[in-house]
Amino acid sequence: MALTIKVNEETFTPRQQAVLTAALDLLVENGDGLTMTAVARRASCSKETLYKWFGDRDGLLTATVQWQAAKVRMPxxxxxxxxxxxxxxxxxxxxxxxxxxxxxxxxxxxxxxxxxxxxxxxxxxxxxxxxxxxxxxxxxxxxxxxxxxxxxxxxxxxxxxxxxxxxxxxxxxxxxxxxxxxxxxxxxxxxxxxxxxxxxxxxxxxxxxxxxxxxx
Amino acid sequence: MALTIKVNEETFTPRQQAVLTAALDLLVENGDGLTMTAVARRASCSKETLYKWFGDRDGLLTATVQWQAAKVRMPxxxxxxxxxxxxxxxxxxxxxxxxxxxxxxxxxxxxxxxxxxxxxxxxxxxxxxxxxxxxxxxxxxxxxxxxxxxxxxxxxxxxxxxxxxxxxxxxxxxxxxxxxxxxxxxxxxxxxxxxxxxxxxxxxxxxxxxxxxxxx
DNA sequence: TCTCTGCCGTACCGTACGGTACGGTTCGAT
DNA sequence: ATCGAACCGTACCGTACGGTACGGCAGAGA
CATH class of the missing domain: 1.10.357.10 (Tetracycline Repressor, domain 2)
Incomplete structure (x- = not known):
């Protein structure tokens, strides 16, 4: 399976969640300065892995937003x-x-x-x-x-x-x-x-x- | 004078306004696809002129927004x-x-x-x-x-x-x-x-x- | 111990785009 | 008629970044 992204169910491994966290942090810090290289360096992973997991930049962005937005749970x-x-x-x-x-x-x-x-x-x-x-x-x-x-x-x-x-x-x-x-x-x-x-x-x-x- | 941009008074020549119109049109059409080359082509002017008039991409963007936003006149x-x-x-x-x-x-x-x-x-x-x-x-x-x-x-x-x-x-x-x-x-x-x-x-x-x- | 898999790190490629340079043209001033 | 300023079109440069390829390493299973 090439893509682990499930739009409906958020099945991300801890390692993947660490990557998403890094991506979100970069997003918050640098605004839109979300480059694949920056995410890879921040998360200490290779760009190849990023592309393997999330397809392309848009996939990574979507996964990050999706994952983070779903966290907002109103009591x-x-x-x-x-x-x-x-x-x-x-x-x-x-x-x-x-x-x-x-x-x-x-x-x-x-x-x-x-x-x-x-x-x-x-x-x-x-x-x-x-x-x-x-x-x-x-x-x-x-x-x-x-x-x-x-x-x-x-x-x-x-x-x-x-x-x-x-x-x-x-x-x-x-x-x-x-x-x-x-x-x-x-x-x-x-x-x-x-x-x-x-x-x-x-x-x-x-x-x-x-x-x-x-x-x- | 290198720059004709006045932040406080909008003194744009008709030609410059045509350029700004082109920029706004591109902005509306293409979202953020506002490239200097595209504006130059749309407005039939040279990139050199764009830089001469507006300094850089940000200057053009600012001038466009400024000029257009000021147009909104509430009765x-x-x-x-x-x-x-x-x-x-x-x-x-x-x-x-x-x-x-x-x-x-x-x-x-x-x-x-x-x-x-x-x-x-x-x-x-x-x-x-x-x-x-x-x-x-x-x-x-x-x-x-x-x-x-x-x-x-x-x-x-x-x-x-x-x-x-x-x-x-x-x-x-x-x-x-x-x-x-x-x-x-x-x-x-x-x-x-x-x-x-x-x-x-x-x-x-x-x-x-x-x-x-x-x-x- | 051997091997296979997954992943890191880095180097690399292609392209898009911001910015510059320059030749050629129009046009008003002298 | 001549000069110069403004400007068009295009070619060009450098860089940043998305995406790919590859060597190396660590760990799991046989």
């Missing part, structure tokens, strides 16, 4: 015993996770890489990042929202719209500014305010979709 | 005769302009280019795009918001927060998905819904910050 929020308090806590937790992820250096790097990739008519990386980022959150959040609606704690007609509003309230302009390298938005600057932002976003979300609110 | 909303109706119309107009811009092919290309650039410790392009995109809107919107507050039509403590909420409500996850090349978000798919989205976002904004609403 499962339990859905049992739903009441006003636990619902709010769940929503807040989602907001916190979302903000924590997108402001992380790894996430910024992966998103930049995927955007760069998308600029070359290759959308695979974009889809991977999308699938493991926003869409993953959407899959996990929607059931919670709908459960909240069933329990008459929330009011909305489209859970899709509710999710997207939530995303907007939480992310605002933070992600695009980070991706664009806005110096005014240092890492510390953001992380220090996460808790306040989480609370504000949650408040706003409930103001819009809470049962007592007039629906917007 | 000035008049601030006189402020009442509930005109305020709402202004907000709606901002939402419409913002959505129209970020979903445009040129904007997507410029943002992708800037993000790619930012991945290489070069934040200049990012700042240019930021300055002419989100920050430009902010500069224009904030006075309106504050006028609305002075007229007791809006309620908020921080106009900065109000602006960022507005941004989030309008943009949601549209921009990042477009940048990542989400196929599920076709150009038509988005533009058809702009009016509805604009209205929804405005409604939500007033629900949160309207004078009658409990402030979130």
């Amino acid at each position: 499962q929020v339990d859905r049992s015993g739903l009441n006003a308090k636990t619902l709010r806590a769940s929503i807040e937790q989602f907001a916190r996770d979302l903000l924590t992820v997108i402001t992380g250096e790894v996430s910024i790097t992966l998103n930049r890489t995927a955007v760069t990739h998308a600029a070359q008519e290759k959308d695979s990386l974009g889809m991977i990042v999308l699938e493991n980022g926003p869409l993953a959150i959407r899959r996990r959040l929607k059931p919670i929202l709908e459960a909240g609606r069933d329990a008459r704690l929330l009011r909305f007609t489209s859970s899709e719209d509710a999710y997207r509003t939530f995303f907007g309230l939480v992310v605002r302009d933070v992600q695009i500014r980070l991706l664009l390298g806005d110096k005014a938005l240092t890492q510390a600057n953001v992380t220090d305010n996460i808790e306040a932002d989480v609370k504000a976003a949650t408040d706003q979300f409930f103001a819009l979709y809470g049962a007592k609110a007039t629906q917007a | 000035q909303v008049d601030r006189s005769g402020l009442n509930a109706k005109t305020l709402r119309a202004s907000i709606e107009q901002f939402a419409r302009d913002l959505l129209t811009v970020i979903t445009g092919e040129v904007s997507i290309t410029l943002n992708r280019t800037a993000v790619t650039h930012a991945a290489q410790e070069k934040d200049s392009l990012g700042m240019i795009v930021l300055e002419n995109g989100p920050l430009a809107i902010r500069r224009r919107l904030k006075p309106i918001l504050e006028a609305g507050r002075d007229a007791r039509l809006l309620r908020f403590t921080s106009s900065e927060d109000a602006y960022r909420t507005f941004f989030g409500l309008v943009v949601r996850d549209v921009q990042i998905r477009l940048l990542l090349g989400d196929k599920a978000l076709t150009q038509a798919n988005v533009t058809d819904n702009i009016e509805a989205d604009v209205k929804a976002a405005t409604d939500q904004f007033f629900a949160l910050y309207g004078a009658k609403a409990t402030q979130a």
Whole structure:
């Protein structure tokens, strides 16, 4: 077998994971300076092995992003015993996770890489990042929202719209500014305010979709 | 004079603008396939001229982005005769302009280019795009918001927060998905819904910050 | 001990592209 | 008519990097 890459199941040997780690590190450090030679040197392996394992540069890039993006596991929020308090806590937790992820250096790097990739008519990386980022959150959040609606704690007609509003309230302009390298938005600057932002976003979300609110 | 580039004043001769147009076209078509040779051929000029005018590849890129980004002129909303109706119309107009811009092919290309650039410790392009995109809107919107507050039509403590909420409500996850090349978000798919989205976002904004609403 | 397999390290090749040099042409100024 | 500046087209150079080939070594199995 020439390729060990499995897109659906991440079956990477420890050695291969070490290589992927090296690749990710280089990506984070050097931006897009991901050259095969650099990865080989960093991981103390031969370029021949890289090509044997990952096919070509794009394969290595895809494997790295795939492997790393799949690592982002949002903590499962339990859905049992739903009441006003636990619902709010769940929503807040989602907001916190979302903000924590997108402001992380790894996430910024992966998103930049995927955007760069998308600029070359290759959308695979974009889809991977999308699938493991926003869409993953959407899959996990929607059931919670709908459960909240069933329990008459929330009011909305489209859970899709509710999710997207939530995303907007939480992310605002933070992600695009980070991706664009806005110096005014240092890492510390953001992380220090996460808790306040989480609370504000949650408040706003409930103001819009809470049962007592007039629906917007 | 070797360089005609003025960062602050865009003094480009028609011929130079033709070159920049060619560069932008290539950028939109080929993604990042912006080679000096390609630009020279497309613009029917010599590479020597390119280097004479723009210094190096980065200079050409910067000039292109700068020149194009500055073209995005949000229509000035008049601030006189402020009442509930005109305020709402202004907000709606901002939402419409913002959505129209970020979903445009040129904007997507410029943002992708800037993000790619930012991945290489070069934040200049990012700042240019930021300055002419989100920050430009902010500069224009904030006075309106504050006028609305002075007229007791809006309620908020921080106009900065109000602006960022507005941004989030309008943009949601549209921009990042477009940048990542989400196929599920076709150009038509988005533009058809702009009016509805604009209205929804405005409604939500007033629900949160309207004078009658409990402030979130 | 022999051999085969997998992998490291390095050298190598081809190409794409940034940047330079130069001859030839147009055109305005004198 | 002449000169010079600006510029086009093309050829050229150097380098960086993707991808390949190969020698050597270490370890597992017979």
